[in-house]
Each structure stands twice: as structure tokens, then as C-alpha cells.
Amino acid sequence: MTIYDLIIKNGTIVTADSIVQGDIAIKGGKIMEVSVDKPLEATAEKEIDAVGLHVFPGVIDSHVHFNEPGRTEWEGLETGSRSLAAGGATSFFDMPLNSTPPTINKANLELKRSAAEEKSIVNPYYWGGLVPENLDDLKDLHENGVIGFKAFMSPSGIDDFHNVDDETIYKGMREIASLGSLLAVHAESTVMCEQLAEERIGQGKVTARDYVESRPVISEIEAVRRILSYAELTGCKLHIVHASSRKVVEVINDAKHRGVDITVETCPHYLSLTVKDLEEQGVIAKCAPPLRDQEEVDDLWTAVANGEIDTIGSDHSPAPASMKVISDNIFDGWGGISGAQSMLNILLTEGHFKRNLPLEKIVELTATNPAKIFGLTTKGKIAANYDADLTLADLNESFELKKEDLFYRHQHSPYVGMTFKGNVKTTIVGGKAVFENGEIQE
Ligand SMILES: NC(=O)N[C@H]1NC(=O)NC1=O
Numbered sequence: 266m267t268i269y270d271l272i273i274k275n276g277t278i279v280t281a282d283s284i285v286q287g288d289i290a291i292k293g294g295k296i297m298e299v300s301v302d303k304p305l306e307a308t309a310e311k312e313i314d315a316v317g318l319h320v321f322p323g324v325i326d327s328h329v330h331f332n333e334p335g336r337t338e339w340e341g342l343e344t345g346s347r348s349l350a351a352g353g354a355t356s357f358f359d360m361p362l363n364s365t366p367p368t369i370n371k372a373n374l375e376l377k378r379s380a381a382e383e384k385s386i387v388n389p390y391y392w393g394g395l396v397p398e399n400l401d402d403l404k405d406l407h408e409n410g411v412i413g414f415k416a417f418m419s420p421s422g423i424d425d426f427h428n429v430d431d432e433t434i435y436k437g438m439r440e441i442a443s444l445g446s447l448l449a450v451h452a453e454s455t456v457m458c459e460q461l462a463e464e465r466i467g468q469g470k471v472t473a474r475d476y477v478e479s480r481p482v483i484s485e486i487e488a489v490r491r492i493l494s495y496a497e498l499t500g501c502k503l504h505i506v507h508a509s510s511r512k513v514v515e516v517i518n519d520a521k522h523r524g525v526d527i528t529v530e531t532c533p534h535y536l537s538l539t540v541k542d543l544e545e546q547g548v549i550a551k552c553a554p555p556l557r558d559q560e561e562v563d564d565l566w567t568a569v570a571n572g573e574i575d576t577i578g579s580d581h582s583p584a585p586a587s588m589k590v591i592s593d594n595i596f597d598g599w600g601g602i603s604g605a606q607s608m609l610n611i612l613l614t615e616g617h618f619k620r621n622l623p624l625e626k627i628v629e630l631t632a633t634n635p636a637k638i639f640g641l642t643t644k645g646k647i648a649a650n651y652d653a654d655l656t657l658a659d660l661n662e663s664f665e666l667k668k669e670d671l672f673y674r675h676q677h678s679p680y681v682g683m684t685f686k687g688n689v690k691t692t693i694v695g696g697k698a699v700f701e702n703g704e705i706q707e
């Protein structure tokens with residue numbers, strides 16, 4: 266009889282296309298067998314009784330800013346990866362900015378890689394940056410394993426990561442296309458956002474609503490349309506990150522139907538928070554693009570349900586509490602939400618339980634699609650030969666998120682105080698539990 270390392274028994278196994286009862290056998294970090302509706306005829310060194318639990322492919326968070334190296338007083342790979350594990354994520358793609366130096370050349374990538382290999386308890390992957398200064402570094406970054414490139418069309422808020430001009434977009438996209446890689450884009454119009462902000466600040470109009478109005482949906486659409494033109498010209502594959510409105514998604518879907526190779530991400534905060542939360546919580550709920558009104562949130566859920574969205578990323582962009590203080594001027598303070606720990610909770614509570622979003626869809630958005638789009642060929646599914654990255658959750662358990670539950674370096678998040686239905690019990694990375702019963706497993 267085969268002896269496995271681990272058998273997860275009697276779980277409700279959720280994949281992008283089915284929900285079944287069964288056992289999962291793991292050895293050497295891989296799924297060896299999945300037995301549906303009948304017990305596995307095998308033994309293992311360890312067994313997990315998953316009766317009453319749902320087993321998901323580990324969440325892949327394709328959008329985090331962990332700030333390491335160089336800005337670890339904001340977050341870090343240890344605290345960041347722990348928060349992911351606590352929220353059921355088993356892999357992350359770290360953005361090239363907010364760490365110092367930013368990931369814009371091979372040497373900087375190696376610094377980040379060695380920090381991540383030492384400190385992360387989940388699987389790290391890296392975005393490379395596209396900035397006006399690094400066109401000659403893209404090939405090197407690609408050959409050294411970045412999963413794609415990221416560019417900002419408007420100022421990033423970080424001095425050493427410049428936004429791209431149209432010439433850089435053109436040259437960068439030609440190069441990225443020839444490498445067979447992909448460009449992810451923060452798409453907001455610099456001119457629109459700067460002009461609208463200047464006008465308001467000049468008149469002393471600095472409320473939450475003023476900030477939101479200074480970054481309107483049309484500014485996202487303008488930038489998306491422009492970058493789309495370059496994608497059509499160069500053939501470069503595009504991924505638009507953090508679309509805040511279905512109106513943005515519609516522009517992308519039209520392009521998809523014309524045959525443009527483009528995908529789109531949204532974030533848990535655009536699916537669960539509104540301008541009202543920004544008014545109440547101030548900078549804690551400040552992000553760019555900004556939160557929208559309830560109608561936009563509801564429309565975005567329709568887009569999710571209709572399959573118009575490809576991935577959900579947390580865009581975890583933390584900062585110390587001193588940069589998130591409530592002041593009279595919302596334009597001050599860091600734009601970025603701490604949310605990596607809560608992504609699956611939000612999708613389950615707001616999506617599955619409140620809006621009947623099928624669990625299979627959640628798996629598709631958080632695991633299967635990111636694995637497919639970014640070429641992680643052994644992840645995103647629960648099947649033989651796939652990596653044993655799994656999340657076990659009790660969907661009958663509700664809990665209120667408390668500050669003390671957060672594993673972030675700085676324990677703040679706009680989701681504190683919310684009640685979630687569906688609680689992560691165990692997170693398994695490469696066959697080993699890294700989070701169990703509320704605690705990180707060393
Ligand atoms: N620099 C950075 O992390 N920016 C992120 N924050 C945010 O709210 N949107 C972003 O793009």
C-alpha cells in the first residue's frame with residue numbers, strides 16, 4: 266500500500282468546474298491522488314479530517330506590495346506572507362514598487378528574491394517594473410523569471426518608480442511582446458487626475474468626495490483606451506489591474522471581442538467598500554483608483570458573475586499608521602489599502618453568501634485564472650500532479666475581524682469590525698500546513 270505524507274479526508278473539494286466530496290493524497294509537496302466519493306485505500310504519516318470543511322486550491326494573490334527590501338518599516342515579506350497564509354493564500358506576485366530599490370533590473374530582482382526565499386512562508390513570484398529608465402533591462406528581468414511587467418500611467422506615489430510616457434509605452438510594449446511576456450498597467454490619466462485635484466485643492470475642497478471626484482471613472486477609461494491602442498499596435502499582451510468600475514471592464518471586454526489579448530483584475534475593496542467608507546474611515550480606506558458608490562459596486566459584481574473579470578488581486582499596499590491618520594485633507598496620507606488577509610473572506614461573504622456567486626467562480630478568479638494567465642502550470646487546480654497548495658475553510662463559521670487578528674506589520678485595515686462568513690482553518694503550501702487554527706506554523 267502506498268504511504269503518503271498527508272491525506273486530507275472527507276473534504277468538500279472545490280475546483281473551477283466542480284464541487285465533490287473526497288480525499289486528497291499528498292507526497293513530496295504534490296497532489297498524488299484525488300479520490301471522489303470513496304475513501305482512499307492508502308495510509309499517510311499525517312491525516313487531516315476535513316469533514317464539514319471546503320477545500321479550495323490555494324489562493325494566488327496576483328497583486329501585493331510587500332515593500333521589502335528597503336521599506337520594511339511599512340510591511341515586509343515575513344509579515345506580508347503570514348497575513349496571506351492566514352487569509353488562505355498560498356502564492357503572491359509582489360509588485361516592483363514600494364520596495365527600495367524597485368524591481369527594475371536583475372540585481373534588484375535578486376535582492377528581492379533572496380529576501381523572499383528567506384522570509385516568505387508562501388510561494389513568492391515577482392513582477393518586474395517598466396519605467397522610462399529601464400528599457401534595456403526588460404530582457405534580463407524576463408530571463409530571470411519575472412511573471413510579467415508592471416507600469417504606471419500616472420504617478421505611483423513612489424519617487425523611484427516613474428510613470429511611463431507614451432514613448433516608453435511603445436518601446437516597452439514592443440520589447441515585452443517580443444519576449445512573449447505581459448504588461449500589467451495601472452491605468453489612470455495623469456492629466457485628468459492632476460488637473461482635477463489641483464482645482465479642488467486650490468479651492469480648499471479636500472473631503473473624501475472631492476478626492477473621489479478628482480479620480481473619476483472616465484480617467485481610467487481614457488488611460489485604458491490609450492494603452493489598448495498600443496497593445497493593438499505592438500501585439501503586447503495586457504493585464505489591466507484594479508479596475509474600479511464595470512464601465513472600465515466594458516471597454517476591456519469590447520477589446521477582448523475584437524481579439525486583443527487582454528485580461529482584467531479588480532480588487533476586494535471595489536467589491537465591498539464605497540465612498541461612504543472613505544468618508545467614515547478616512548485615509549485607511551484611501552486608494553487609487555478610489556472607492557466608488559454602491560451602484561458601481563453592484564455593477565462590478567454583475568461583471569464578476571458574468572465572467573467579465575479574469576482575476577481578483579488584493580492590491581495590498583500598506584503603510585505605517587502615521588501615514589494613514591485621519592486629517593481634514595484626504596489628499597494627504599498614503600493611498601493604499603491593507604487587505605491581503607481578507608480577500609477570500611470578502612469573496613465568500615459578499616460574493617457567495619450575499620450574492621449567490623458560485624464557489625467554483627471564486628476558485629476560477631483566485632486560483633485557476635491567475636495560474637493560467639501567468640503560466641503557473643502546476644498551480645490553480647486540485648488534481649493529481651498539481652502542487653499541494655490548499656486552503657481549508659469552514660463556511661459555516663462567522664467571525665468579526667479584529668485589529669489583533671491582523672498579521673500585517675501595521676494592524677489597520679478598512680475591514681476591521683466587519684463580520685465575515687467563512688473562516689480559513691488551515692492553509693497548506695507544498696504539502697505543509699503553514700497556518701492552522703489561527704496560528705502560523707513555524
Ligand atoms: N504605490 C502604490 O502602492 N500604489 C497603489 N496604491 C493604491 O491604492 N493603488 C495603487 O496603485
Ligand SMILES: [Zn+2]
Nearest residue numbers: 451506507553
Ligand atoms: Zn495601481
